[in-house]
Amino acid sequence: MSIISREGRSVLIHDMCLRDGMHAKREQISVEQMATVAKALDDAGVALLQVSHGGGLGGNSLQHGFALHSNEEYWDAVGDVITQATMSTLLIPGLGTMDELRTAYSHGVRSVHVATHCTEANTSPQHIACARELGMDTTGFLMMAHLNSPQGLAEQGKLMESYGAQTVYITDSAGYMLPEDVVSRVTALKDVLDDDTEIGFHGHNNMGMSIANSIAAIQAGATRIDGSVGGLGAGAGNTPIESFVAVCERMGLATGCDLFKLMDMAEDIIFPMMEHIVRVDRSSLTMGYAGVYSTFLLHANRIGKKYGIPSRDILVELGRKKMIGGQEDMIEDTALTMLKDRGLNVAV
Amino acid sequence: MKKIKCALIGSGNIGTDLIYKIQRSEYLEPTWMVGIDPDSEGLRRAAEMGLKVTADGVDGLLPHVKEDDIQIAFDATSAYVHAENSRKLNALGVLMIDLTPAAIGPLCVPPVNLKALAGATMNVNMISCAGQATIPIVNAVVNVQSVDYAEIVASLASLSIGPGTRANLDEFTHTTSNAICKVGGARRGKALAIINPADPPMIMRNTIYCVTDDAPDQEKIKASVLAMISEVQKYVPGYKLVNGPVFDGNKVSVFMEVAGLGDYLPTYAGNLDIMTAAGCRTAEMFAKEILEGRMELKSMEAVV
Numbered sequence: 001m002s003i004i005s006r007e008g009r010s011v012l013i014h015d016m017c018l019r020d021g022m023h024a025k026r027e028q029i030s031v032e033q034m035a036t037v038a039k040a041l042d043d044a045g046v047a048l049l050q051v052s053h054g055g056g057l058g059g060n061s062l063q064h065g066f067a068l069h070s071n072e073e074y075w076d077a078v079g080d081v082i083t084q085a086t087m088s089t090l091l092i093p094g095l096g097t098m099d100e101l102r103t104a105y106s107h108g109v110r111s112v113h114v115a116t117h118c119t120e121a122n123t124s125p126q127h128i129a130c131a132r133e134l135g136m137d138t139t140g141f142l143m144m145a146h147l148n149s150p151q152g153l154a155e156q157g158k159l160m161e162s163y164g165a166q167t168v169y170i171t172d173s174a175g176y177m178l179p180e181d182v183v184s185r186v187t188a189l190k191d192v193l194d195d196d197t198e199i200g201f202h203g204h205n206n207m208g209m210s211i212a213n214s215i216a217a218i219q220a221g222a223t224r225i226d227g228s229v230g231g232l233g234a235g236a237g238n239t240p241i242e243s244f245v246a247v248c249e250r251m252g253l254a255t256g257c258d259l260f261k262l263m264d265m266a267e268d269i270i271f272p273m274m275e276h277i278v279r280v281d282r283s284s285l286t287m288g289y290a291g292v293y294s295t296f297l298l299h300a301n302r303i304g305k306k307y308g309i310p311s312r313d314i315l316v317e318l319g320r321k322k323m324i325g326g327q328e329d330m331i332e333d334t335a336l337t338m339l340k341d342r343g344l345n346v347a348v
Numbered sequence: 349m350k351k352i353k354c355a356l357i358g359s360g361n362i363g364t365d366l367i368y369k370i371q372r373s374e375y376l377e378p379t380w381m382v383g384i385d386p387d388s389e390g391l392r393r394a395a396e397m398g399l400k401v402t403a404d405g406v407d408g409l410l411p412h413v414k415e416d417d418i419q420i421a422f423d424a425t426s427a428y429v430h431a432e433n434s435r436k437l438n439a440l441g442v443l444m445i446d447l448t449p450a451a452i453g454p455l456c457v458p459p460v461n462l463k464a465l466a467g468a469t470m471n472v473n474m475i476s477c478a479g480q481a482t483i484p485i486v487n488a489v490v491n492v493q494s495v496d497y498a499e500i501v502a503s504l505a506s507l508s509i510g511p512g513t514r515a516n517l518d519e520f521t522h523t524t525s526n527a528i529c530k531v532g533g534a535r536r537g538k539a540l541a542i543i544n545p546a547d548p549p550m551i552m553r554n555t556i557y558c559v560t561d562d563a564p565d566q567e568k569i570k571a572s573v574l575a576m577i578s579e580v581q582k583y584v585p586g587y588k589l590v591n592g593p594v595f596d597g598n599k600v601s602v603f604m605e606v607a608g609l610g611d612y613l614p615t616y617a618g619n620l621d622i623m624t625a626a627g628c629r630t631a632e633m634f635a636k637e638i639l640e641g642r643m644e645l646k647s648m649e650a651v652v
Contacts, residue, residue, distance in 0.1 A: 058521075058540075061499055061538055061540065062497075062499045062557045062559070062599065063499065063501050063540055063555075063557075093517045093518070094517050094520075094521070094540060094541040094542060094543065095540050095541075097518045097521055097522070098518055099518075117543065117544070117545065119506065119545040120506060120514075120543050120545065122511070122514050123514045123517055123543060125515070126515065126517075126518065127518075147545075321546070321550075322544070322546035322547075322550070323544070324542065324544050324545075324546075325542075326501075326503075326540065326542040327501075327503055327542055327544070329501045329503075329553075329555035329601075329603070330503070330553070330555075332591075332594070332601065332603075333553075333555065333590060333591050333603040336591040336592070336594070336603070337590070337591060
């Protein structure tokens with residue numbers, strides 16, 4: 001039984017501004033901004049909002065950057081202002097731990113994406129079981145899903161379901177997928193999962209396909225969609241919720257969200273917060289095209305500038321080396337190796 | 349020369365690779381392998397290589413400890429069952445080399461603190477593959493100047509990570525983070541692990557970040573890191589510096605790679621080798637102490 005009300009919703013929208021959006025803000029969102037965004041989301045009828053460091057639990061690190069505040073401070077600030085929405089977080093085993101999940105619960109978090117790379121679901125059974133024991137709305141979140149076949153992904157999703165996941169997400173971390181890729185994966189999952197297990201889709205807009213992909217997911221049977229108001233997220237951002245809701249309304253899909261409030265929020269709150277305009281630009285498009293983890297964007301831009309190598313060259317090389325989420329250290333390493341290969345001195 | 353007889357508990361990747369390492373040792377002899385699945389690849393190989401085997405867990409080994417003169421056991425099962433294995437074998441006077449993240453005994457990274465442990469314990473913990481690959485570097489920086497915070501990132505090939513490690517990721521994180529401080533000498537520590545399924549499999553990579561209290565002494569740190577790498581290379585020849593040290597303010601970054609010997613799994617599984625080679629080196633030190641009469645193993649009624 002889900003703890004989230006589905007009344008008046010045929011699609012459950014899960015906002016990522018305050019988690020994936022942290023990547024686009026180099027983890028520098030203040031608690032005041034968190035509260036402002038959360039209040040607006042709550043008021044616009046968004047049922048689920050994810051709140052934490054961009055890397056989720058345990059994300060504060062040299063590898064992923066240190067946020068302005070601790071996750072606990074963010075949860076407390078958001079918990080104070082929401083009335084109907086449920087707060088969620090992200091847990092990637094190997095980075096976050098069950099102790100941190102219990103702490104999240106004690107600060108009011110009631111839903112979690114337990115995330116693994118799309119072939120490594122069997123690193124998550126303890127964490128998924130722990131979330132269920134806590135009584136949380138529990139999702140198994142298969143990242144970089146373009147790197148596994150529909151059948152392979154279905155097997156991984158089935159594993160997560162067997163550990164206790166109530167929803168299985170197809171996560172297009174690189175913004176690489178096309179609608180047909182999404183449909184084949186949702187269909188494969190639907191074929192193997194129990195009827196009461198939900199399917200979700202988390203897109204990135206690196207190829208400009210996030211809304212089309214989300215709609216394709218729904219038409220194939222998905223019932224949960226991750227997005228963010230104004231698309232505030234890694235790479236070219238997540239599925240922009242205000243546009244997505246407008247499309248849903250035209251299609252007669254009930255989201256339970258107030259379209260005009262979301263539009264106003266994007267314009268008046270989210271865009272003024274952006275340090276750079278989150279859009280399909282040279283680097284983010286490269287990620288979508290080459291299948292690179294969206295979070296690498298700002299790191300690659302920074303390292304490219306430091307060593308005088310175009311970030312596009314670094315991103316393509318990372319894609320070729322099949323680097324996955326969490327391997328941000330390999331961005332600088334790859335740049336240094338590229339410099340050596342080009343016969344240039346490494347001046348630091 | 350007389351060798352110390354050893355039992356290997358756990359017939360997964362680590363246990364199986366250990367057979368090869370121990371067989372080459374001057375001081376150790378692999379005698380028993382303990383598993384729980386009679387059809388496991390590890391037990392089959394062990395039997396082929398001339399070891400006695402049991403699929404009845406540690407209880408299948410206990411009746412043979414005295415008659416076969418087992419003095420050292422390597423535990424490569426999981427953090428959850430290690431304490432019980434250790435209690436049963438310590439009670440019979442068997443010294444435990446713990447390759448799980450259970451960490452009930454003192455932590456050991458051979459080039460950093462092996463000598464200090466001589467004769468002092470009946471249970472030694474080898475931390476984790478990432479701990480073995482990164483803590484020497486943290487310690488090399490600490491030997492030059494104080495480190496407020498050290499963070500390590502280990503990227504491992506999916507094919508090299510068995511079910512035990514997959515079910516122990518939280519323990520891996522806790523044990524490794526703790527060891528970065530306790531053994532490495534940093535004031536605060538954090539460990540991250542990533543399992544990458546790329547095909548062909550990626551070689552084990554480790555990145556070590558240290559934040560020094562004062563501006564880093566670049567020349568001294570470089571020299572200390574290079575010296576430490578040669579120490580590790582004595583038992584893991586494929587331990588190699590790829591890039592760095594890179595200095596950025598007080599942050600020192602070192603990018604390492606570990607290639608294995610290809611004994612059980614192919615050379616990409618350097619994580620396997622650095623763990624088994626460190627375990628073997630540690631056991632050899634104790635074996636030498638025993639053989640040369642400086643250490644006597646005593647039965648222990650209980651371990652707290």
